[in-house]
Amino acid sequence: MDLQHWLNEALANHEKWTADYGTFTPHSSLQVDPTVFGSALAELQDRLRDNYPFFHPRYAGQMLKPPHPAAVVGYLSAMLINPNNHALDGGPATATMEREIISDLAQMFGYSTQHLGHLTSSGTIANLEALFVARSLHPTQGIAYSAEAHYTHSRMCGVLNMEGHAVQADNRGRMDLDALETLLKTGKVGTVVVTPGTTALGAIEPVHEVRELTRRYDARVHVDGAYGGFFTLLAGTDLPAAPWQAIADCDSVVVDPHKHGLQPYGCGAVLFKDPEVGRFYLHDSPYTYFTSDELHLGEISLECSRAGAAAAGLWLTLRLLPLTRDGLGEVLAAGRRAAVRWSEMIRESDSLELYQEPELDIVTYFPRTDPRTLSAIDAASHRVMDTGMNAPEDPIFLSVARASRAAFEARHPGITADADGARVLRSVLMKPESEDYLDTLHARVLSLLAR
Structure with missing residues (x-):
């Protein structure tokens, strides 16, 4: 979808509508120097780079993703x-x-x-x-x-x-x-x-x-x-x-x-x-x-x-994208398929373990550690998230969730509870593109663990 084209259409239609009411001169207090505006806009764009790439499937952290282009055009209009x-x-x-x-x-x-x-x-x-x-x-x-x-x-x-x-x-x-x-x-x-x-x-x-x-x-x-x-x-x-x-x-x-x-x-x-x-x-x-x-x-x-x-x-x-299974539903189904498939890949892995089977599009998992203790899992989970997020090349963005000792014991009784709980890795696959990017994402997590 050509967002630039439809934004231009929205702006053109707005100008046609406002012209129906006659022209007027904007007040001088609202006028700004184009050079100053350009400088301020450049600063804004630079500062906005201090964000994680929520738009990209390599971002599999929190519940964040960009709006659909239709939402952007409708909102702007x-x-x-x-x-x-x-x-x-x-x-x-x-x-x-x-x-x-x-x-x-x-x-x-x-x-x-x-x-x-x-x-x-x-x-x-x-x-x-x-x-x-x-x-x-x-x-x-x-x-x-x-x-x-x-x-x-x-x-x-x-x-x-x-x-x-x-x-x-x-x-x-x-x-x-x-x-x-x-x-x-x-x-x-x-x-x-x-x-x-x-x-x-x-x-x-x-x-x-x-x-x-x-x-x-x-x-x-x-x-x-x-x-x-x-x-x-x-x-x-x-x-x-x-x-x-x-x-x-x-x-x-x-x-x-x-x-x-x-x-x-x-x-x-x-x-x-x-x-x-x-x-x-x-x-x-x-x-x-x-x-x-x-x-x-x-x-x-x-x-x-x-x-x-x-x-x-x-x-x-x-x-x-109407509220039907084949409309908006397919967007959600893609994320859920990605979560289910990733859980299968994690089960087959020698270095990762599922914390809990996914029901929607959220996957929780943790590194297999030696020793198999909560403290070791906690440290390893944080290390994978931090290393992946701060990698100078090919970063990936995950998040962690804290699981209590009791919650861990209920799901994984074989792990030694030497702490009150542990952080586990958590990935939200709410972008449908995650389905196509999954192999790359999984391989990247494994490469971080191999370090």
């Missing part, structure tokens, strides 16, 4: 206008796009046409809104989440002055259902957070089993699909269907288009199965809600100003 999706008055076109997007996401998750939702600036804010509604419905009860859940839940419980309960994880990094039931029996929990795709391991928590369990104790279920939510597109083909199909029966769900939705940062989403929860957002803003009797997005969100450009970028992307 709207950014030049700079609409605010808080109110229809601030962004009528992009607010309509946002509603269409939310309808598509609701359909993907199996929600009925009667739902409530909107985009947010992040998954953190989306989860905050879901927990805000949970507190409004059950003000005297707390929130349960897995010990392997994203830290946003414990943090947001603090923000909302709610009691958070971390439930121990099983030996696959998922919420332990026996421990959850013990907690539910106390009556202290009003909402359970379940994560189909944890950010550390990519573990798929059993949404269907959690939903069945919570029914017995009259508790709600919130699905944190910030990372894994779009894998719903692979349910029943590449992945077991049950956890993903159960989302339709859960009370709320969060997903981050700026992760697997190919968008630039600043694009999360929250959806509620029951549109009546909108009453908890009730407020009025007489100087912003005045040109339309329709529901303004700001009336059902905690955030005020929000970039309409985020909706435009996602809307255009989904026109080209």
Whole structure:
């Protein structure tokens, strides 16, 4: 895709639209010296080189990748206008796009046409809104989440002055259902957070089993699909269907288009199965809600100003890569295929060992050391990551995750636990290009170990 061509098209169309309103002279206070601008831009470009190559498949570290060119063009097209999706008055076109997007996401998750939702600036804010509604419905009860859940839940419980309960994880990094039931029996929990795709391991928590369990104790279920939510597109083909199909029966769900939705940062989403929860957002803003009797997005969100450009970028992307298995789903499937194949290569290796079987597109592994101790594994994992990242030629970029002694013993009982835990190597293969680059990546890791 020729990004330069479509950026030029976007700029040309913007100029045609603005010309319809007549010419005017920009104010002198906005004028800058082209020479000074050129110098400042050159400095900016130079400073931006102090980044890791998130765009390249040799970067297999954190959950970072560039947006799709369609997202860039869509975002830029709207950014030049700079609409605010808080109110229809601030962004009528992009607010309509946002509603269409939310309808598509609701359909993907199996929600009925009667739902409530909107985009947010992040998954953190989306989860905050879901927990805000949970507190409004059950003000005297707390929130349960897995010990392997994203830290946003414990943090947001603090923000909302709610009691958070971390439930121990099983030996696959998922919420332990026996421990959850013990907690539910106390009556202290009003909402359970379940994560189909944890950010550390990519573990798929059993949404269907959690939903069945919570029914017995009259508790709600919130699905944190910030990372894994779009894998719903692979349910029943590449992945077991049950956890993903159960989302339709859960009370709320969060997903981050700026992760697997190919968008630039600043694009999360929250959806509620029951549109009546909108009453908890009730407020009025007489100087912003005045040109339309329709529901303004700001009336059902905690955030005020929000970039309409985020909706435009996602809307255009989904026109080209729709929420189907053969559309956006194929992008996710490529990363998962890469993770599965790499796990097979690691199992056949004499110098690497899988920490845990991948379920999505995150691979965790560690060097085979002599002696086989946690301290040796910790040192070797860090050395591989550091050496690869700082190699003057042919660098690769991995990350590490810290595994506790108990977690290691559950998965690898033959390793001597001479420390409280150990770092393991962790690679996120969320770029579809990782599938084609995998042989090179694997060989490079092996070469670092051979040193």
